[in-house]
Amino acid sequence: MTDLQTLADDELLRLTQAGDENAFTVLYRRHQGPVYRFAQRMSGSPSIADDVTQEVFLALMCEPGRYDASRGGLASYLYGIARNQVRRQLEHGKLHVPADAGADDAEADPIESVAVTTDPLGDLTLQEGLSTLRQAVTSLPLHYREVVALCDLEEMSYESAALILGCAVGTIRSRLHRAHALLVQKVREAREARRPAPAATAL
Amino acid sequence: MNCDEFESCLVDLAGPQGVGSAARTEALRHAIACPRCAARLADERALLAGLKALADGTRNDAAPARVESGLLGRFHELVPMKAATPAPLVGVASSSGLSWKTAAQLGLAASALLVLGWTLVRSNREAAVVDQPPISRSAESFEPPQQKVQKEGASRAEIVPFSLAPHETRRALRTPSTRRSARGSEARARSAARPASPSEGLGHRAVSAFERQTETPFLPFMAARPPLPSEQRQFVRIRLPRSALHVFGLPMNMERAAEPVHADVMLGEDGRALAVRFVND
Incomplete structure (x- = not known):
C-alpha cells in the first residue's frame, strides 16, 4: 500500500476499477476527510456526514466511469457528489437545518443592515464565539453555506470552488461577500439575544 | 474610492485572497476617512479570524472507521460483478449518448457471434456423442429425460435478440417445450448450483450435472439492483476463468480448471451488469 500512496488519483481509480481493494482504500483515505468535513459543515450533523461520505465513495465505486478527468480533479468531483447528496437529504427533510434557512435574509441586503452599526463583533475565536459562529454558518442559506464551507473553512481558492459549484468565479466572490455580511449580522443578533435585559426602571 | 467600491473589495481586503497593493492602499485610506x-x-x-479558528478546530475531523469498513464490505460484493463485466462494453452501454444504430450494430454483431458459437458447440457435441462411452446408469438417473428436451430448447433460447423488453426476453428464453419444464429445470439448476457437501457424496454428481447442462439460469449479482419492469436488457457473452464458478457457488470441475468458461452477462439500460449465466461448452 506504501507504493500506492505515491500514485495519482487517476491511476488509483483505474486500479480500483480493476478490483484492487488497496487502491480503493488509499483513494478513500486520501479524500474522505474533506468530503466528511464539507458534509458536516453543510448539515451540522455528524451522522448525516457519515451517510454522505459513504454515499460519495459508493458512487465512485459503482460508477467510476462518471468521473471525467478533463473536467477537473477527483476531489472536485467528490465534492460535487457530496454537495448533491447533502442537498438531496435536505430536500427529504432529513436534516434539522432547513434548506431555505435565512432565505428571507438573503432577499434583503444584509450589508446595509450590518454596516449601520459600529458595535464591534468581539473575539470570535473564543469558545463562545466559535459556537455562535458555527450555528450562524449552519443557518445560512444553502448557496451561501457552500461558499463559506469551501472557501473559508476548507480554504479553497475561488476558482476551485467555482468548479465544484458550477458557477463563475465572480458569483463565488459575490456570494462570499453576502455570506460574510449575513454571518456578521447573525453573530451580532445572537450576542444581543444573550445580553441580559436592562433592569426595569424603578417607578 | 467610495463606500460601494470599498464594500466590493472588503472580503479580499481582509482575507487571504488579497488585493493589489494599489487597491489596498486606496481602500485603507478610505477606511481611515470613513468610520462606517x-x-x-x-x-x-x-x-x-473566527472562521479560521473554526476551520483549525475541525481540520482533523474525519469519517469514523465504520464508514470505511462498510465501504470495503460493499467493494468485496462488487468485485465479482466488475470482473465479470467487460469494461469497454459497459462504458458504451452506460453512456447516455448510446445511439440506436450503435446498439443495433452491437446487437447484430453479438447475435452473429452467438449463432456461430452455438453452431460450433453443437457440431463439437455431435462429434463427441459418436466418441462418447455409454452413459453410466447413475448419471442417467440423475438427469430425467425431460431435461434433455429443456436443454435443447434452452440452447435455442441462447440466441436472444438484443434489447428485448423483459417479457419478450422471457418468451425468447423459454420456448413452448422448455416452458413446461422450466420450473423444474430451474430448481434442478439451483440445486446443482448449491455447493455440494462431499460428506453427502454429491460433489461429483453436482459437477457432472453442471458439466452436462447447456447453461445455468441467470444468477443475479449480489450487489445488483433488480431489473426494472420495462427495462431493455442487453446480453454480452464473455469468457471468464473457471474459478468464477466458485464465486457463484457453482461446482467446478478441477480437471478443467485451466480452461475458461463462457458466460452471458445481462446488462440493464444503464449498462450495469444485473445477472450472469454460465454456459457449458
Missing part, C-alpha cells in the same frame, strides 16, 4: 467602512473592515477581520 472602518467598522466593516474590523468586523470582516474578526469574522475571518
Whole structure:
C-alpha cells in the first residue's frame, strides 16, 4: 500500500476499477476527510456526514466511469457528489437545518443592515464565539453555506470552488461577500439575544 | 474610492485572497476617512479570524472507521460483478449518448457471434456423442429425460435478440417445450448450483450435472439492483476463468480448471451488469 500512496488519483481509480481493494482504500483515505468535513459543515450533523461520505465513495465505486478527468480533479468531483447528496437529504427533510434557512435574509441586503452599526463583533475565536459562529454558518442559506464551507473553512481558492459549484468565479466572490455580511449580522443578533435585559426602571 | 467600491473589495481586503497593493492602499485610506467602512473592515477581520479558528478546530475531523469498513464490505460484493463485466462494453452501454444504430450494430454483431458459437458447440457435441462411452446408469438417473428436451430448447433460447423488453426476453428464453419444464429445470439448476457437501457424496454428481447442462439460469449479482419492469436488457457473452464458478457457488470441475468458461452477462439500460449465466461448452 506504501507504493500506492505515491500514485495519482487517476491511476488509483483505474486500479480500483480493476478490483484492487488497496487502491480503493488509499483513494478513500486520501479524500474522505474533506468530503466528511464539507458534509458536516453543510448539515451540522455528524451522522448525516457519515451517510454522505459513504454515499460519495459508493458512487465512485459503482460508477467510476462518471468521473471525467478533463473536467477537473477527483476531489472536485467528490465534492460535487457530496454537495448533491447533502442537498438531496435536505430536500427529504432529513436534516434539522432547513434548506431555505435565512432565505428571507438573503432577499434583503444584509450589508446595509450590518454596516449601520459600529458595535464591534468581539473575539470570535473564543469558545463562545466559535459556537455562535458555527450555528450562524449552519443557518445560512444553502448557496451561501457552500461558499463559506469551501472557501473559508476548507480554504479553497475561488476558482476551485467555482468548479465544484458550477458557477463563475465572480458569483463565488459575490456570494462570499453576502455570506460574510449575513454571518456578521447573525453573530451580532445572537450576542444581543444573550445580553441580559436592562433592569426595569424603578417607578 | 467610495463606500460601494470599498464594500466590493472588503472580503479580499481582509482575507487571504488579497488585493493589489494599489487597491489596498486606496481602500485603507478610505477606511481611515470613513468610520462606517472602518467598522466593516474590523468586523470582516474578526469574522475571518473566527472562521479560521473554526476551520483549525475541525481540520482533523474525519469519517469514523465504520464508514470505511462498510465501504470495503460493499467493494468485496462488487468485485465479482466488475470482473465479470467487460469494461469497454459497459462504458458504451452506460453512456447516455448510446445511439440506436450503435446498439443495433452491437446487437447484430453479438447475435452473429452467438449463432456461430452455438453452431460450433453443437457440431463439437455431435462429434463427441459418436466418441462418447455409454452413459453410466447413475448419471442417467440423475438427469430425467425431460431435461434433455429443456436443454435443447434452452440452447435455442441462447440466441436472444438484443434489447428485448423483459417479457419478450422471457418468451425468447423459454420456448413452448422448455416452458413446461422450466420450473423444474430451474430448481434442478439451483440445486446443482448449491455447493455440494462431499460428506453427502454429491460433489461429483453436482459437477457432472453442471458439466452436462447447456447453461445455468441467470444468477443475479449480489450487489445488483433488480431489473426494472420495462427495462431493455442487453446480453454480452464473455469468457471468464473457471474459478468464477466458485464465486457463484457453482461446482467446478478441477480437471478443467485451466480452461475458461463462457458466460452471458445481462446488462440493464444503464449498462450495469444485473445477472450472469454460465454456459457449458
